[in-house]
Amino acid sequence: MTEANDWQIRAEIEALYARSAELLDEGPISAWPSLFTEDGSYKAVTRENVDQGWALALMLCESRAAIEDRVYAIEHLSLTIPRRTRHLTSALRIAPEGNAWRVEANFVMFETLAGAQTVCFAAGLYRDKIVRADGALRFQERTAISDSALIRNSLVIPL
C-alpha cells in the first residue's frame, strides 16, 4: 500500500467513525445499524471481563438484525430518563488484514441526563474490523471495551 493510499483509507475510516458518532449522538439512531455489514456484530464489554476471560457483554448483537432490535428497543420500548450522549474517538491505529482493516481507537462517551451536568460516562477502546461492502466502509465487528467495570446506572446508548 502506498503512503497516499494510507491517508486515503485513514480519512475514510475516520469518516465512518464520525458518522457512527453522529448517528448515536444526533440521530437518527435507527440509521446506525446501516453502518454494519449484514453479518456485522456489535459488543459493549468491560475490561474486567476481557481480563478474566469471560465472554459476557453489556450489549451483545451478533447480527445487523440484532443491532436493529437493540436500536428499536432504545427508541420505542425502554423506559429511560431523557439523555444526550457525545462520542469522541481518537488515536486510530489501523492495520490492513486481507480485504479488511483492523482498527483500534480510544473513545470517550459523555452523557447528559435531562436537567443534569454532563459526566464522562465511559472511556475505553474500540476494537473493530472494517470491510468494504456495497460500496462503503462498514463495521463487520465493533467491540467497545469500557475501562471501568462500574456503569453509572444504565447503559442506554451504545458505547
Add this chain to the structure above:
Amino acid sequence: MRSWPGNGTHRVPYWVYTDPEVYADELRKVFGGKSWNYVGLEAEIPEAGNFKRSKVGETSVIVVRGKDGEISVLKNQCAHRGLEVCRQDYGTTRTFQCPYHQWTYRLDGALSGVPFIRGVNGHGGMPDDFVREDHNLQRLSVTTRHGAIFASEASEMEPLEDYLGPKMLALFDRVFDGRKLRIVGVSRQRIPGNWKLMFENIKDPYHASLLHVFLVTFGLFRADNPSRTEMDSTGRHSALISRRSTNLAPNTATQEMASFHEKLELHDKRLLDIVKEFPDSATVVMQTIWPNLIVQQQANTLATRQIVPVGPEAFDLVWTFFGYEADDEAMRARRLRHANLMGPAGFVSLDDSEVMDLAQRGIHCDESGQALVEMGGRGTEDHDHIVTETAIRAFYSYYRSAMGL
C-alpha cells in the same frame, strides 16, 4: 429516634430511603447483624490462592481459597493501620501484603510477617508483649452451598439451610443444584437509589407486568401468566415464580398495559430462543435472599445480583452471570445472548435502574411522605398470583423487627 408510622407495613415512610442514621443502623443491624451476606461464587475462585474482593455491607472483604481448598472471608483491613491490603478485584496470590509497612498475612488471614518486629541494631521494634497471633486479618463466618459463598460478621450463625427455611431452600437448590458452575461474566452498575428499592423491585411483580414492554410483549412475564408469590416463615426472603404464556393474544390483562406492543417482532429471533432446563414448569424464578442477594432465572439467563449499599441514596448492583460446566456450546451462546435481557443495559432491567433513579428523586426530600403498598391487600401471606405487593410488606415486616423500628 424514628418510629414507624402506624401498624403493619402497607405504608412505608420515605425516610427509610434517605435518613443517614437509619442507614448507619442498617449497616450494623442488617448487613453487620445475624445475616448471611452473599459474597460470591466458588467458580470465581476455583484454584488454591485465587481470591476476589467483595463487600459485606460497606465493608471490603477478601474471599480467598486457601491451600487446603477451604474458603476464607477476611476483612480487607491491615491490623496495623487499617489499610486495604488487597487492591485487586480478582487475582491469585500466596500471601496478602500491606504496601505501607509490608505486614504480611497468610491466605487464612494469619499475620506471618512484621518487618523490624525486634527492631534494627537494637533500636525500636514492637513492645515485648506484642503477640503476633492477636493481629490477624479479621475472619468472618463463612458458609457455602452448592457453589454460592456467604459470610457474616456475626460469630454465632444458624446454618444457611435453617436461615433460608425449607421453601426458600428448595427454590435456591433449583438453580444451585450441586452441578459445577461456570462463570459467564460480571456486570456492575451504581444505581442512584436506596438499596431497599432493589429488593422492592424484585418483590413487586405488579410493576413487571406493566413497566417491562419486553417481558409483557413476549409473554416472559405477564399478569395473566400462572404465577406464585412466596415467602419464608419470617418474610425476609421471597420468590416470584411464573410460567411463560404460549398464548400471546391480547386480552383483559393486556388491555390495561399501556406498553403492550402486539405487533412487535424481533429481527434476530435468537434472543428469545429459550430452552427448558429445569424439571418444573416455571420459566422465571426471581428469589430474594436477605440481606443482599437476588437469584435470577429468566429464560436461560442465570445470575446472582449482589446488593452493595453505598450510602443511603446509592448502591452497587453486582451481577454474576453463570451457567454450568456441563453446558454445551449452544447453551453457552444462548446464555450470553439472553444476558441482553439483564444487566446495566438489559432490555428488561434497564427500565428498573431508570425507575429506581426516578423513585429516589421523588422521595429524596420528603420527610413525612409514605409509600402506599396495598396491592393485593395489607397482609403478608403467600399469593398464587402476581397482582400483589405482599412480598414487599413481608420484607418490611421482618425489616422492622431487625431494625427495632
